[in-house]
Amino acid sequence: MDDEAIQAVTRALDNAITNVANEEFNRLSAGLAPQEIADRIRRALRSLELLQRGRMPSYDDWDALFYSLWYQPGQINLAFTLTRLLPEEINPLKNGRGNLQVVDFGCGALAMQFGLALAAADALEERGTVPSIAIVSQDESEPMKEIGWKIWQCFIEEIAKYPELNSLLKACQAMRFDDQGDPEAVRWLTALHVAYRENVDEVRTALTSRIDEHKPTLVLVTSHPQSAQWAFSPIGHGYTDSSDVLSGAELVLWGEFGAVTQFRADLHDNLIVDMFDCLGEYDYGFVNNYLTMYPTAWVTTRDFQRFLYVRD
Numbered sequence: 001m002d003d004e005a006i007q008a009v010t011r012a013l014d015n016a017i018t019n020v021a022n023e024e025f026n027r028l029s030a031g032l033a034p035q036e037i038a039d040r041i042r043r044a045l046r047s048l049e050l051l052q053r054g055r056m057p058s059y060d061d062w063d064a065l066f067y068s069l070w071y072q073p074g075q076i077n078l079a080f081t082l083t084r085l086l087p088e089e090i091n092p093l094k095n096g097r098g099n100l101q102v103v104d105f106g107c108g109a110l111a112m113q114f115g116l117a118l119a120a121a122d123a124l125e126e127r128g129t130v131p132s133i134a135i136v137s138q139d140e141s142e143p144m145k146e147i148g149w150k151i152w153q154c155f156i157e158e159i160a161k162y163p164e165l166n167s168l169l170k171a172c173q174a175m176r177f178d179d180q181g182d183p184e185a186v187r188w189l190t191a192l193h194v195a196y197r198e199n200v201d202e203v204r205t206a207l208t209s210r211i212d213e214h215k216p217t218l219v220l221v222t223s224h225p226q227s228a229q230w231a232f233s234p235i236g237h238g239y240t241d242s243s244d245v246l247s248g249a250e251l252v253l254w255g256e257f258g259a260v261t262q263f264r265a266d267l268h269d270n271l272i273v274d275m276f277d278c279l280g281e282y283d284y285g286f287v288n289n290y291l292t293m294y295p296t297a298w299v300t301t302r303d304f305q306r307f308l309y310v311r312d
Contacts, residue, residue, distance in 0.1 A: 001122055004164055005165065006254065007255065008159075008162040008165050009159070009165065010298070011158075012158035012165065013257070014257040016151050016155040016158050017072060018260050024061075028040070028065065034275070038275040038278050038279055038287075041066070041271075041287060042279055044060075044062035045290050046286075047059075047063050048070070051071075052224075054196065056199060064109065067109060067147075068151060072111065072151070073260075073300075074298065074301065075111035078111070078251065078304060079112045079190075080118040080119055081251045082192075082246070083115050083116060084252060085246075090217050093123045094123070096123070096127055098131060098184060099131050099133070099184070099185040099186070100134070101179060101186070103179075103187070103188070103216070104190045104191075105138050105190065105191045105207060108141070108144045108145075109145070109151065110137055110149065111192060112190050112192060113148070116133055120171035120174075124167040130174070132174075133174070134176040134177070134185075136178060155172075156169065156172050187215065189214060189220070190220045191203070191207060191219075191222075192221075193224065193227075194221075195232070204232055211237055217310070217311050219239060219308075219309040220308055222246075223305045225304075231305065233307065238311055239312065242308040243306060245306065246303065246304045253298040256295040256297045257297060261295040261296050264292070268288060
């Protein structure tokens with residue numbers, strides 16, 4: 001993906017997230033007083049703050065909205081980068097052989113789906129063809145999946161406006177969202193940033209079940225470094241460990257999201273700035289910092305732990 005395409009993808013995703021966020025904010029805040037809206041924002045941001053300590057947010061409707069405003073681009077960048085880094089011999093997007101079926105566990109707002117589409121577009125540009133890609137996205141949080149699908153649909157509408165993203169548009173339109181049951185397909189099991197202390201046993205049980213059912217060629221797991229101790233491992237189920245640490249500097253995409261950043265700033269200027277008495281000094285400063293201190297960008301954190309397991 002060249003610089004022109006990266007800039008176009010950034011603008012398209014920037015507009016898609018902003019448009020969906022505006023609709024979701026209006027929907028969620030309808031009928032609420034300004035003080036109630038400010039409190040909902042505070043609670044969502046405090047919930048997402050748990051991620052910094054390796055704990056799991058509630059991922060309700062408000063959490064999903066503010067997750068998309070900060071974390072979604074970085075997670076897509078991570079998924080895209082990891083897909084490009086997977087070994088060629090087990091990566092149809094790089095070797096051009098066979099079809100690809102992905103089970104994305106804990107899919108959140110569909111970052112892996114976006115990442116696969118970007119990688120497929122690169123493959124289409126490089127070789128003129130792309131393997132059939134089917135992805136099954138699974139998550140207990142319906143609000144996260146719902147906002148992901150809304151952003152996906154809006155993203156497709158946005159990229160259609162850019163001739164330089166024609167390959168990406170074709171890749172998005174060609175993807176399937178089911179399990180085609182192709183016994184010859186290369187199967188991946190992915191679980192990006194689902195390592196939490198609160199659900200480590202449930203995740204282990206669920207992923208072991210999917211390994212037994214799908215017998216994936218590879219299992220790809222990621223976490224923040226501080227959550228690595230909770231990350232799933234299939235060692236003992238016929239996989240070789242090829243894990244390493246991925247630096248934020250290695251991520252493929254770069255740039256900031258001006259429209260999303262402005263949306264966050266507008267929330268501050270139009271609502272939060274008058275809510276000192278409602279929020280209290282401590283939470284007021286916390287909310288202000290989140291909404292105004294840093295721009296939304298493709299890269300928002302330094303390091304990721306990548307756990308890659310390849311079937312023996």
